[in-house]
Amino acid sequence: MTRIAATWMLSMLLLACSKPADLPSPPAPAVPGAAHSVASAVPWVKPDGANIAPVFAQAKAANKPVFLYWGAVWCPPCNQIKATVFTRQDFIARSQSFVPVYLDGDTPGAQKLAAQFKVRGYPTMILFRPDGTELTRLPGEVDAARYMEVLGLGLASVSSVKESLAKAMRGAASTLSPQDWRMLAYYAWDVDEAQLVGENERVATLTKLAQACPPDQGASASRLALLAIVATGQAKKTLADGTSALKRVHEILSDAAQARENFDLLVNYAANIVPVLSRPGSAERQGLLPAMNTALERLAADTTLSTSDRLSAVSAKVALVQMDLAKGAKPKRDVALQSQVREAVAAADKATTNAYERQAVIPEAADLLAQAGLLDDSDALLKAELPKAISPYYHMLVLAGNAKSRGNKSAALDWTQKAWEQSVGPATRLQWGSTYIGRLLELTPQDSVRIEKAATGMLAELEPVPETFYERNRRSLEKMGQRLLAWNSRGQHAAVMKALSSQLNVVCAKLPSQDEAHAACLAVFKLRSAGSKV
Numbered sequence: 001m002t003r004i005a006a007t008w009m010l011s012m013l014l015l016a017c018s019k020p021a022d023l024p025s026p027p028a029p030a031v032p033g034a035a036h037s038v039a040s041a042v043p044w045v046k047p048d049g050a051n052i053a054p055v056f057a058q059a060k061a062a063n064k065p066v067f068l069y070w071g072a073v074w075c076p077p078c079n080q081i082k083a084t085v086f087t088r089q090d091f092i093a094r095s096q097s098f099v100p101v102y103l104d105g106d107t108p109g110a111q112k113l114a115a116q117f118k119v120r121g122y123p124t125m126i127l128f129r130p131d132g133t134e135l136t137r138l139p140g141e142v143d144a145a146r147y148m149e150v151l152g153l154g155l156a157s158v159s160s161v162k163e164s165l166a167k168a169m170r171g172a173a174s175t176l177s178p179q180d181w182r183m184l185a186y187y188a189w190d191v192d193e194a195q196l197v198g199e200n201e202r203v204a205t206l207t208k209l210a211q212a213c214p215p216d217q218g219a220s221a222s223r224l225a226l227l228a229i230v231a232t233g234q235a236k237k238t239l240a241d242g243t244s245a246l247k248r249v250h251e252i253l254s255d256a257a258q259a260r261e262n263f264d265l266l267v268n269y270a271a272n273i274v275p276v277l278s279r280p281g282s283a284e285r286q287g288l289l290p291a292m293n294t295a296l297e298r299l300a301a302d303t304t305l306s307t308s309d310r311l312s313a314v315s316a317k318v319a320l321v322q323m324d325l326a327k328g329a330k331p332k333r334d335v336a337l338q339s340q341v342r343e344a345v346a347a348a349d350k351a352t353t354n355a356y357e358r359q360a361v362i363p364e365a366a367d368l369l370a371q372a373g374l375l376d377d378s379d380a381l382l383k384a385e386l387p388k389a390i391s392p393y394y395h396m397l398v399l400a401g402n403a404k405s406r407g408n409k410s411a412a413l414d415w416t417q418k419a420w421e422q423s424v425g426p427a428t429r430l431q432w433g434s435t436y437i438g439r440l441l442e443l444t445p446q447d448s449v450r451i452e453k454a455a456t457g458m459l460a461e462l463e464p465v466p467e468t469f470y471e472r473n474r475r476s477l478e479k480m481g482q483r484l485l486a487w488n489s490r491g492q493h494a495a496v497m498k499a500l501s502s503q504l505n506v507v508c509a510k511l512p513s514q515d516e517a518h519a520a521c522l523a524v525f526k527l528r529s530a531g532s533k534v
Contacts, residue, residue: 042086042095044102050109050116050467055101060130065098065155070114071123072105074391074428076360077140078123080308083357084144091148097155098127106425111470118193120471125188127154134195136161137188141264143305150186153179161187165196169205173212178220181213185220189227203231207240219261222252226262230269233276246277246284253291256298263299267312270296271319280324293317300344307348308360311368314344318371333373341372345381359390366398375402393419393432400439409443417454426463427473433458434476441483452496455484459503464510466517474520481524501525 045055059066071078085091103110105122117126125138136154138147157179159167164180167173176184189202197205206228213221225248232239239245252258252266259266266273270292278284299305300313318341322331345365352361362385369378382399386392396419403411416436423432437458440451458480462468469477488497508521 041092042100044100046107047101047103047109047113050112052101052113052116055099056128056130056132059099059128060132062099063130065130065135066101066128066132067095067098067151068101068103068117068119068126068128069123070103070105070110070117070119070125072428073425074359074394074423075122076363076394079356079358079390080306080360081123081125081140083354083360084306085147088144088148091151094148094151094155104425105427105472109467111427111467111473114471118195119191120193121191124191127151129160133160134162136183137191137195139186139188139264140191141268142186143263143309146186146261150183153183153186157183162196165205165209168209168212173214178217181217181220184209185213185223185227189231203228203235203237206231219258222248222258223262223265226252226265226273229273229276230265233269233272239276242277246288249273249277249288250291253295259295259298260302260304263302263305263309263313266292266295267299267309267316270316271323274320275323289320292320296320300340307352307357308364311344311348311361311364314341315364315368315371318368322371331373338372338374341368341374342377345369345377349381355388355390358385358388359394362389363395363398366395366402370398370402370405375405378402391424393422393424396422397432397435404443413439413443426461426468427476429461430458430468430473430476433461434480437480438483441487445487448493448496451484451487452499455480455496455500456503459500459507462504462507464507466511466515468507469511469517469520477520477524481526485525485527497525 045058047055056066069081071081103113105111105114114120119126123140125140127135127138129135135157136150138150138154140147142150159176159180161183164176164184167175168184187196189196189206192202206224210221210224210228213224215221225245229239229245229249252262274285274288274292278288296313296317300310300317302310302313305313318337321334321337325331345368348361348365352358362381366378366382369375369381379399379402382395382402386395389395396415400412400415400419403409403415413436416439420429420432420436423429433454437451437454440447440454444450467473484497484500487493504521504524508518511518511521
């Protein structure tokens, strides 16, 4: 279950459902209705708006943990989870032992609950004790069997991940059980949202955990070490002990079992791991690249992995070829690699019949084709999928990204506009609308008429309720506001900005003055201080 590689399209959407009580009905899979009926066998609970207290009261009375799923209909990794985990008979059976809550980002109250639970990226899955204490965040990128193992560990755990981390960091690592170490190693660090550690502390924390993990917990220690290396690369920092880290990675890559255990980190972050361990042209690089590619080849051919995961292994190979290119430079055509990409995509297209999984696999396959310079193939795959996709507006943004890569601004904007017009759900429409306005400002800043029309249309859809200004909604509006303010930095579009501000103020005035949403609404068109995050 991998998150798609970051492209132009994805950078607009991600850090990345109609009725959550029942999973949304997709186009019919291979056996009509089969995927939906199996997935719906999980007794999902739908919160009443932003009031989730009755759910935890129910859990406490029954002495059951709470499993919270936070996602969206369009989100590819969410659909991968639905197809590969939520349809498993062992997950359905295990769901009887906890209260499963399905929270869709477009339903009433969802964004406020997201702010309450500090969930941002789709999907995020959290396990709570019956009293509401957070136990752990479950990893969405591992394979289904590993996911079930980690879920089982969480359900059986006496200590929360936060409690285990505190013990390890204060020098009491010896008091942690093998299960505690396993949960730390498989915690969803990528969607932590500062619940365990702040972003600036993650590298030091993971490094210390890897060092503190006892030798007899080799698998957990290796994974924690690999997580620390990935975090170091993401933070653009230097490894404290690069020699030991390089040796550890070679050990993982040369051992098929270890590489398989950590496949999610290798396929998603290969082009992050290699640069932090070696310089271009160095002896270290010359030894590491072949080892990484060999491991990726094994993973791409591993039929125990999902179709999406095998595609990601090929995508990682493409990323390794391109990782040292200067920004904007086009890679040389690699005929053999392009052939492998085409074969992998064709096999994935043919093998994937489940409608949920196709929502994950097809955009990933199209992105892989685009990465490899096969834009026409990517377009053809996406256009063929549009009539049967669960959320075709997501695919349209990939098409927009392809058009932009060709330098076709008109087509890029038309696809982005069409995606916004066809998007469904208040939070999704806010996000897609903000994306469209951002692309207009980037590609045709001189077209003030089209920009004003788009911004006016987006603001006209805002409901004057606090929910509109929480979590992802708030961030979509803030991004739009900051982009428009930058567009008007010299006052050249003052009339447009005045009209938009007046339109938004009407909405703000209808919000409860004591609610934080009121201040968030008023702040949309206010300049932020230097260095602040949007």
